[in-house]
Amino acid sequence: MRHRYRDCVGCLGELMGHEAFQVKELALCTLMKFVELEAQYPLIKIEWKGTLTFPCDLLKVVVDGLLPTHEDASLLISRFQEYMEYDDVRYFVMKAVTASVGQVMQKTKERPLPFYQQNVFSLISPINMPNKESEMVKFMVKQDNREELKLSRLQAHKQVFEKMWLTFLKHKLPTGLYKKVLVILHDSVLPYMNEPTLMMDFLTVAYGIGGAISLLALNGLFILIHQHNLEYPDFYKKLYSLLDPSIYHVKYRARFFHLTDLFLSSSHLPAYLVAAFIKRLSRLALTAPPEALLMIIPFICNLFRRHPACRVLVHRPGGPADMSEDPYVMEEEEPSKSRALESSLWEIQSLQNHYHPDVAKAAAVLNQSLSEMEDDISGLLELSASELFDKEVKKKAVDVPLEFEQVRGLFGKKNDIFAEHFSLD
Secondary structure, eight states, X not given: OHHHHHHHHHHHHHHTTOSSHHHHHHHHHHHHHHHHHHHHSOSSOOOSTTOOOOOHHHHHHHHHHHOOSSSOOHHHXXXXXXXXXXXXXXHHHHHXXXXXXXXXXXXXXXXXXXXHHHHHHHXXXXXXXXXXXXXXXXXXXXXXXXXXXXXXXXXXXXHHHHHHHHHHHTSOOOHHHHHHHHHHIIIIIGGGOSOGGGGHHHHHHHHHHOHHHHHHHHHHHHHHHHHHOOOOTTHHHHHHHTOSGGGGTXXXXXXXXXHHHHHTOOTTSOHHHHHHHHHHXXXXXXXXXXXXXXXXXXXXXXXXXXXXXXXXXXXXXXXXXXXXXXXOOTTOSSGXXXXXXXXXXXXXXXXXXXXXXXXXXXXXXXXXXXXXXXXXXTTTTTOOHHHHHHHHHHXXXXXXXXXXXXXXXXXXXXXXXXXXXXXXX
């Protein structure tokens, strides 16, 4: 009977790779029913009281079926998510995933496996970790002495969760997946790790890659710097180098400027550094779309409020008119050598003649003395072109200019020279 049962489990494991989704789903549900029953009626003899009776080997068959290397299994994985609500199932699935990633990725010799790694991510990214031990009450297997078992301790769950993510992230990821991981890392992974500082290497490498990946790594780095005292040499130099024309167009713009605002909020930053940021943002603003400009101009005004020493950029004696050329060196990667404090904000003065009236009005604020109160830019961070357009369309004009002289025909204006020489008969 036991041999036949093992054959049946083996066949069901193979059927999880069947072409038809209904067959896969049925095989998955049957195997999970076996997991539940085997836990209640274990096939191994219990030697002493307190032995854990969870069928880990059987669950490993299920996990291996959910993580094929040659196809996307996200639909089947989404069907499996309901079982991940059980604390014990989640615990042993995390252990099985860690073992699976170690075995499979070792054979590839650091070559990415896009389907396999995407399937692992689909399985582990929605994991809902409990915040307190008292929340761990939903178990598939009813154990009498749960208090004595590791399974009932939140610390043990966090350890397994941490090991799983570190094992997954130590292998090279495809670029698309890299970005997906960085998007969720700061709120779905770091808070549930025993030692979030273990992510330091992964995040610093990601921050050094450049482009969108660096922008996304900022969130995790902020948590490590702010809450775990991470020291990152040349952090501001790297942040400064991320400012290029694409930052006003990328979809992560809101997140990037929210974090940049936090990093530049300290009043202890040197004036040359803040001036370099203001100057580069202003220069890039010359080619930015209106929706980005309506956010960046108040952003720059806030930097002036926090760092009064930089106001020399606005109130330079003689102003931009006296400058034959701008001393600011845009190409310089080192903010201290960019000569930003010797320059002036002629870019913002240029924006006072912008075609969009709201932008011109926002840029004109720098002509007056700034109020003490900072502008709230949170509502402007995600402003889109369509929202701006809808706002303009819904505006109601109060005064509509009308012609005071009634027109008669095409050449019907008074004293019209055409009417003297031509007629439309």
